[in-house]
Amino acid sequence: MTDFDAIDALLATARQEVPLPDAAERRVLREGLNLSRAQVAQVLGVSPSTVGGWESGRDPAGEVREKYAYFLSGARARLEERTAPSGTAAPTEPAEPSGFAEHTDPVEPAGPAEPVGAPEESGADAGDAENAVDAVDEVEMLARPRACVLCGGPARQQVAGFPQHLDPAECGAAPAAPAPPPARDSGPRTPRAASRPTTPADGGNRGDRGDRGGVPIVPVGRRAQAASAGEADPVARAVAEVLAQHSGDVEAATAALVRRAIPDAMALLDHTRKGGRYDIVAHPWLPxxxxxxxxxxxxxxxxxxxxxxxxxxxxxxxxxxxxxxxxxxxxxxxxxxxxxxxxxxxxxxxxxxxxxxxxxxxxxxxxxxxxxxxxxxxxxxxxxxxxxxxxxxxxxxxxxxxxxxxxxxxxxxxxxxxxxxxxxxxxxxxxxxxxxxxxxxxxxxxxxxxxxxxxxxxxxxxxxxxxxxxxxxxxxxxxxxxxxxxxxxxxxxxxxxxxxxxxxxxxxxxxxxxxxxxxxxxxxxxxxxxxxxxxxxxxxxxxxxxxxxxxx
Structure with a gap:
């Protein structure tokens, strides 16, 4: 092979980096499909904090960049299908995971047990007025617009130092307005028996009463959706799964759960952060x-x-x-x-x-x-x-x-x-x-x-x-x-x-x-x-x- 052949072969293998949407759109696409960072991270073979970094402005490289671009392109297509005119087949909702992702048990050195204790208070007596100041986020006007942390659009206010739209109508991440209800039939209608307003007391609002079969809901992005079976208690689900794996052996199941406590805690944190108001920097530079x-x-x-x-x-x-x-x-x-x-x-x-x-x-x-x-x-x-x-x-x-x-x-x-x-x-x-x-x-x-x-x-x-x-x-x-x-x-x-x-x-x-x-x-x-x-x-x-x- 001549030098020129080698150069031609090198050029043939060279690939241009796949373009990616901006950071704000990446998050909107993921949350639009009600997917958590942990779910996306699992299929891409990275950590949830890495996905968070990509949604904060960092860019992946190499093969994982192509996979991420493929996911974002598919997510955009799926969301466009959902907003297509009526008559178009509705896509299937991606299923939420039934529980924590399976983990291999890390080998951890034995150490002293952590102490248990401390009051359910934040360094103060309950009801102390001095702590009220801490609970209120102050809204500040910006001299010039900055990118909203939710949608990426220009925002003129910030809360606790984070620019964001306060009016949902201005925020690109806000849910679209619901379609108007279909026109009612103008023909005769059968009157309801006992024409009186229903109240929660007589069962008019079944969702307000636990004995009427209410369905739990969970926050996903800026929206809420029905929780999948057992989603409201991932801890109980993880315990049940491990006990089943060890055929009810309490000691073996307890030891296995303790070994996987760290990754499970991180998975639970990511689960509870869905729809959170703030993004966190997981790996900052430290002094x-x-x-x-x-x-x-x-x-x-x-x-x-x-x-x-x-x-x-x-x-x-x-x-x-x-x-x-x-x-x-x-x-x-x-x-x-x-x-x-x-x-x-x-x-x-x-x-x-x-x-x-x-x-x-x-x-x-x-x-x-x-x-x-x-x-x-x-x-x-x-x-x-x-x-x-x-x-x-x-x-x-x-x-x-x-x-x-x-x-x-x-x-x-x-x-x-x-x-x-x-x-x-x-x-x-x-x-x-x-x-x-x-x-x-x-x-x-x-x-x-x-x-x-x-x-x-x-x-x-x-x-x-x-x-x-x-x-x-x-x-x-x-x-x-x-x-x-x-x-x-x-x-x-x-x-x-x-x-x-x-x-x-x-x-x-x-x-x-x-x-x-x-x-x-x-x-x-x-x-x-x-x-x-x-x-x-x-x-x-x-x-x-x-x-x-x-x-x-």
Whole structure:
């Protein structure tokens, strides 16, 4: 073969890159067919976060680009068929998956079990007006139009830092107006027996009454559709499938479910994110403070984990109860999480619409005798990097309502636009599954759910077992929120007249006094249960003696 023949052969194999529609249209095409990212990712052999990246502006390459272009072309054709004039055969709806995708069991190193605990609250007393500010997204007018995050068209408003149309009529992603109903026959009609208006009370609206066979619906994009059989509870379906695979062997099924907890948690997250208001950046660039300083070292973020014991007690004998707070990391999923890539800022200013990590000088804490320090057990002086929950706790305690310390001094921050409800549907799905498991005495599901939320949090950082989301900042924020929740439980105990003896980790609080008048007892995420009881006899000098042995 001559050199020219080789060149001709090379040119013959060269192919031009297949063109793709713009990023906004890619998402519209997928959601128009009521398909999740996980479904598309499965047939293309990639991860759901990769599909999300393509819908945010990144482009695939090589053979997967051709497959993706083929899918988008087919999706566009299918949607055009649906909007064709009447008389055209309607295409078949793509079926939603019956449950989680099948996973191979990853080999995971054994480690200590994640602690359980923390109140069903977001670092505050229920109904506190100060938290109302966080729940409201502020609408801002833009100086010039920017691309809507839903349809890609020009939008003049933004919510929580994200441009979008507020009027559905202006948004290209809004559902088309329904076709007008067919003209009624003008001929005579048989009158209804008992000509009176029907109400929900007499069964006129059958969908309002559970005993009338109502059909559950789920959000898909900007629309809603009927849920497929069992879709409302993918956790229960996964448990049933694994139990069937192991012929009802409870121990084998539990072990298998725990091994697949991470991919199943990610699949559940993707399931609950369908129709979500915000897109998330799953693999952003992160600043050096969020990277490990060495292979076995830690990064620079201080999570404010408490490990506090009251230094003295009043003279006398004290009956102490060690309380175990349920669902710590589950409750902590409700915290302000940054949506996009973190941006740097300097100055002593805090924007409540953003969240991230902050370099601060913490205020002096003068209440160590009765309450733990809000920044945890830290002996080293000087500035430190803290998370959003810790900073908000310090700012709140320094405000006029509590006045327990001076405000922290903020030196610099890495933050992004944030929302407290990013993982709310995910949290509620796990909470409901946990509640049902407790009510039905279903230890298999209970162990599986605990593994899902605890491993979800622990693998968000630099982990080889979760490649779907790499958000070390989220991991630190969620864990810190669990510590903040425990701190508020300690403060509530103190405020109600109990003696706070110890506070440790995310879920352990030791108190003396009538704690049942303060906290409900039970296994729910808003309840506490007794972990241990013991007696401390203090001498006349007030020194504690006979304290309970330390637990991890």
């Amino acid at each position: 050096d403070v969020l990277h490990k300083q060495s292979a076995r070292g830690a990064d620079q973020i201080w999570e404010a984990r408490p490990k506090w014991t009251r230094p003295e007690l009043p003279p006398g004998t004290h009956e102490v109860t060690a309380l175990d707070v349920n669902g710590a990391y589950l409750s902590a999923l409700k915290t302000h999480l940054p949506l996009g890539q973190l941006e740097h800022s300097t100055g002593d200013h805090h924007d409540r619409r953003r969240a991230g990590v902050h370099l601060i000088t913490a205020p002096a804490w003068e209440h160590e005798a009765v309450l733990p320090n809000p920044i945890g057990s830290r002996d080293e002086p000087g500035p430190l990097w803290v998370t959003e929950p810790t900073l908000r706790l310090l700012l709140r305690l320094s405000g006029p309502k509590y006045g327990l310390c001076d405000p922290p001094e903020i030196h610099e921050s890495w933050t992004s636009g944030a929302t407290e409800n990013l993982l709310e549907k995910f949290r509620v799905a796990l909470k409901d599954a946990r509640d049902r498991a407790i009510a039905e005495d279903d230890e298999v599901t209970l162990t599986y759910v605990k593994a899902m939320y605890s491993k979800f949090v622990s693998t968000l950082g630099e982990s080889n077992y979760n490649r779907e989301i790499y958000r070390t900042d989220w991991m630190h924020l969620i864990r810190s929120q669990a510590f903040v929740n425990l701190w508020w439980k300690a403060h509530r105990s103190y405020d109600e007249g109990l003696l706070v003896i110890r506070a440790m980790g995310t879920d352990e609080l030791h108190v003396s006094g009538d704690w049942r008048g303060v906290f409900p007892e039970g296994r729910g995420v808003t309840e506490v249960k007794v972990k241990d009881t013991y007696t401390v006899a203090a001498d006349g000098g007030g020194t504690a003696a006979g304290a309970a042995p330390e637990e991890g």
